[in-house]
Amino acid sequence: MINKISSLKVVLICLVLSFLSLNLHAQSHSYIDKNKDMANELSIKYGIPSSVILAVAFVESGAGTSKNAKILKNHFGIVGKNTVNRSRYRSFKSVRASYEAFCKLLSRKKYYARLKGKKNFSEWVHAIAEAGYTTVPKEWIRRVTFVNKKFNLSRLD
Template sequence: MKNILTFCLLLLSVTITKAQNTEDYIAEHVDVAQELMRDHKIPASIILAVAIHESAAGNSRIAQHLNNHFGVKGPNNNEEIRSAYRDYDSDEESYNHFVEIMETRAPFNSLFGKYDQYDYKGWAKGIQRSGYASSRTWASQVIAMVNKYDLFQYDDRPEGYTEPVHKTSVYHRKKRSTSRIYTVKAGDNLGVIAKKKGTTIKTLMKKNGLKKVSLKPGQNIKF
């Protein structure tokens, strides 16, 4: 009886471990990724890279128990693990649902008009900007996955295809000045100005290099 139980546990372990490494995972799922690419015009490289990233190449708990390869949240009926992620009947169903999300949900569906099926960098950045993941490095991690495993080779790129150049979004915030200007009016003094501006006489004197508290109308005071 003990030997039978041990054998069953070993069999279960082998069954659950669907992907030993990333190369095996790619080989197992490249066909469905390419089929989806040809039907829906989203790069197979992106489909594979997102799946690898979100499922740890099929080794995550939600991939193993829920067939969820894209980190999609939702209800599930699984009794083995408690999870906020939805379950699928098969890996292929999970792959199909990811592409369905891209096609039917805004703002993801606008990406099809911006990027072709060969532009994996554009797709990765577009998916991130559309809110798929909260991590600021998500797109760069997915792109790195494509490059590491040469996943773009599965995108059916035409000979001589030139990758579009995407400008890196750099947000330049204007440096907020720590000092604002108040023009002294008749009857003003440092105490009145400090009260108006929510600061102290000492701070005003220091900011303005004042040695005396006396002010003149028309004088500019930093606060």
């Protein structure tokens, strides 16, 4: 009887985890679908690949589920003043404003002139990391690259 109960618990746990995994996968695709047109527009305007914009936003905002993304509409972990709370992260009026601020931020970096208009995802991500965008460059590059590959974001470039 105990073995049957234990087996049932294992099966139930597996089902719950599978459901959560499917839900997260669907939520992830939803985030990309919701923001890909905006990323494409900004890509054309700033010469930054859509794949880079979306992959960084996805990682930094937890696919739009992070506290900063929900409350501050900050999808990139951009530091600065905010009007919402006492956070070190900047607040934005809209998600689009956050995306635009990220592109403007990159456009002021030394590497921007060299990479503008290039579609090489890896070059962009390494340049962003090396310029100090993240405090853990290797891990950040790994995560952003994983998202790009998992969702085939380079197809958007």
